[in-house]
Amino acid sequence: MQDEIFLREAFRLAKEGMDAGQGGPFGAVIAKDGQIVGKGFNQVTSTNDPTAHAEVVAIRDACRRLNSFQLTGCTLYTSCEPCPMCLGAIYWARPERIVYGCLHSDAARAGFDDQFIYRELDKSRESRSIPMQQLLPDEAWTVFGQWLEKQDKIRY
Numbered sequence: 001m002q003d004e005i006f007l008r009e010a011f012r013l014a015k016e017g018m019d020a021g022q023g024g025p026f027g028a029v030i031a032k033d034g035q036i037v038g039k040g041f042n043q044v045t046s047t048n049d050p051t052a053h054a055e056v057v058a059i060r061d062a063c064r065r066l067n068s069f070q071l072t073g074c075t076l077y078t079s080c081e082p083c084p085m086c087l088g089a090i091y092w093a094r095p096e097r098i099v100y101g102c103l104h105s106d107a108a109r110a111g112f113d114d115q116f117i118y119r120e121l122d123k124s125r126e127s128r129s130i131p132m133q134q135l136l137p138d139e140a141w142t143v144f145g146q147w148l149e150k151q152d153k154i155r156y
Helices: 002-019 054-066 084-093 104-109 115-122 137-149
Strands: 027-032 035-041 074-080 097-102
Touching: 002 027, 002 035, 002 054, 002 074, 002 097, 027 054, 035 054, 054 074, 054 084, 074 104, 084 115, 097 104
Parallel strands: 074 097
Antiparallel strands: 027 035, 027 074
């Protein structure tokens, strides 16, 4: 029952953001211990930020409110199955679970098709549509080496 309440709030946020001209029809809520600790709707076009998907906005809100970079003990409720970018952010935030309404195939039917990203991820770096080039790998590694030696690092 609680899952349906929080998921319906994500649907409500999706409509609110869409009606306000903030972005596409996506909403997300993060709950912990029966309380909403983060929420968001898509703000890609209103903020000119391609990362401002509802899930990312909600993650940022929840992490700020919880004063943590991890969502331990939280559930993310989202109006649609997360795209690859959001899924990456969700895995880094480490909530306990995800509950969603529509499938990504439903989003594609509505004009939000991320299938090309899934296809790109399956390709070798050299075959992707945006050229990728590695440069100065040894120099780049020096910072990682310093990280490994750092005594006061916060692991995540």
